[in-house]
Amino acid sequence: MAALAISAGGCGYHFAGSDTSALPSNATTIYVAQFDNHTRINGINEQLLLDIKQEISDHKRLVLVDNPAAADLTLSGDVTQDNMLPTTFNSVAEPTQYTETLAVDAVLRDNHSNKVLWQTSRMTDTAQYSTVAQAVIPTSPAFLQGTLRGTDIRNMTDLQVAQTQQYRSQEQMLRRVARSVYSSMVQGF
DSSP states (O other), X not given: OHHHHHHXXXXXXXXXXXXXXXXXXXXXXXXXXXXXXXXXXXXXXXXXXXXXXXXXXXXXXXXXXXXXXXXXXXXXXXXXXXXXXXXXXXXXXXXXXXXXXXXXXXXXXXXXXXXXXXXXXXXEEEEEEESSGGGOOTTSHHHHTSSOOHHHHHTSOHHHHHHHHHHHHXXXXXHHHHHHHHHHHHHXX
């Protein structure tokens, strides 16, 4: 059991209840800069910024500030990729499902020493969404988190279904990326 604790401690995994923060103990404030957007999806970086700020706020370890000069730490980065590729097709070769992949680079810097405390390159998340009503599974956990009902989907055009499902899928993916950025930043891996 002791060998397990030693090997687990060295790989970035920690036991629940232990102090897992890789942040400086005197760091109490953070400024989150607007991430640059290197994709063709307008506003994706703005939504990611809101999601990252919400994640930081939810954990209450750091206080968000609007001025980098007033912050102990600065988190900045880039949305480097957002690819949507059709992955499932119907009998006439029309896409019925897409897979979207988002990639983010991020850097956490100590504003007092100007030292990089943490960084990640190509943190990714992938999501799938259906583009036709017949391909939507209204009993899936992902669908049930939304506000639409199965009967709503059946009454929508394929274009409406595709846009609705893409938006929901992207929204969930951005939240997961924000959660991963926060978790990795705080734990130092």
